[in-house]
Amino acid sequence: MNVAQAVGRALPALGVDHVFGVVGSGNFHVTNAMVEAGARFVATRHEAGAATMADAYARMSGTVAAVSVHQGCGLTNAMTGLTEAAKSRTPLVVLAAEVTEPRSNFYVDQEALARAVGAVPMRVSSAQTAVQEACAAVATALHQRRTVLLNLPLGVQSADIADIADATGARLPEAPATVVPGESDLASLVEVLERAERPVFVAGRGSRGTGCRQALVDLAERYGALVATSAVARGLFHGHPWSLDVSGGFASPVAADLIRGADVIVGWGCALNMWTMRHGRLIAPTATVVQVDDTADAIGVHRDVDLGVVGDVRATAEAALAAAGTSTRVGYRGDDVRQRIAKGVRWRDVPYQDAGTGERIDPRTLTIALDDILPAERVLSVDSGNFMGYPSMFLSVPDEGGFCFTQAFQSIGLGLATAIGAALAQPGRLPVAALGDGGALMSAAELDTVRRLGLPMVVVVYNDDAYGAEVHHFAPEGHPLDTVTFPETDIAAVARGYGFEGVTVRGPDDLAPVATWASGPRTAPLLIDAKVTGDRGAWWLAEAFKGH
């Protein structure tokens, strides 16, 4: 057995059971060895797709995933998705073949590439240390929530390893202990909550773990707090009567108003960044702001906080409840607030003037209709662009495993691959990919992967024949827009070429085939080319522009 085979065998033994990639000569053996050892390999049509599918799979399954790429160009193709994963602290191991000879066509400084985007460069350096190094890569990914680039130099890959047991017996080191809050931090948190009259909890990425929802719901109940999430944690409080859904630019007017009315805001595993807090505009000047995070370095990075509590979300919420005693406070949960939430916290309940033209459908009308047609058990992934607020906020999701939001790098073109990775992690749910025409055409190669994998996916393209976000950015100042507008593309026809059912939608009546498809048996994936109105920027985009 050689090093490539040993590393490939070791990874599934360490719990890496999904690997996404494009296979070339340099990663052929390691990938095959993983498959022989029981991992599922997902062939993608572009390495960008592989990186983002692995990212989404890891986020939605709560495990570590692998990406497998050819030396040099295979890795550079994956870089945007890897940057998104690294910024999001997704546990990923990227297996990259590596040439170390600068005269090779494939040579590039792979270590520097990893560093440049916040990933951790590691290397398999010898036959003696290979399995240990693979273990260290997985442990770093999983226990430190990092995206790790494990470089596999070609010369080392082919070196012989004598002891097969070494690879199959690979074991991870113990996971680090849960971070329990210190006594004085905890006492301060309880003191703030005891004084709170209108508390709001905002749960972020760090609240997506096991048991966090219940711990937060129980503590919120004790103090009469309203509950909201950042965009990445959307769905966490789905169905909760005091949920405000998402805090931030996406928030509905009622939700934004209630958050602005809070006298205490606690961010739970949430950075309370410019998006989640609308550049601070969602925080009343007199409000006390608390941030709970299991990493001390994360406290106060995005904004000043009055109190930082270093602790795991669940452990901190449970400890605060234990310290708080038992009597329940009304807090922010008065009858007037109950009524406001019931009446209009959901965007789809906010009255609007339909702007459809007959030739083009209003994106709100489109999305509300889809919310009614598509089964509620869904996993939604959204690309970037002006359109993105509509699917993000008008489509309900059943829980935090029903929404996958790869927007830490604000790249367009990641949405389709996100939907594929999320679909594989949540096979019982209907995968929904919501894309702009720009993002859809940037990533169209992975339509092939959807069809090949037999995923019952619905892809909704909000097609305004433009880079709408740029149009709405620059149009008000009278700039020429030829660089950001396009002639019509028949994206439904493109999808049919990939083996999809394709539907063109210009008005609500055109959605009948979508209802037929949704009612089964869904033998092919469906792409909806929705020709949407594009004369105005979306509400959240206007909010975002205010901040710049």
Ligand SMILES: Cc1ncc(C[n+]2csc(CCOP(=O)(O)OP(=O)(O)O)c2C)c(N)n1
């Ligand atoms: C990789 C990348 N390139 C360029 C941009 C700048 N950009 C932001 S939104 C956008 C337009 C997206 O167009 P589309 O997908 O059609 O969505 P729309 O804004 O029209 O709703 C562009 C080009 C980006 N964010 N990411």
Ligand SMILES: [Mg+2]
């Ligand atoms: Mg567009």
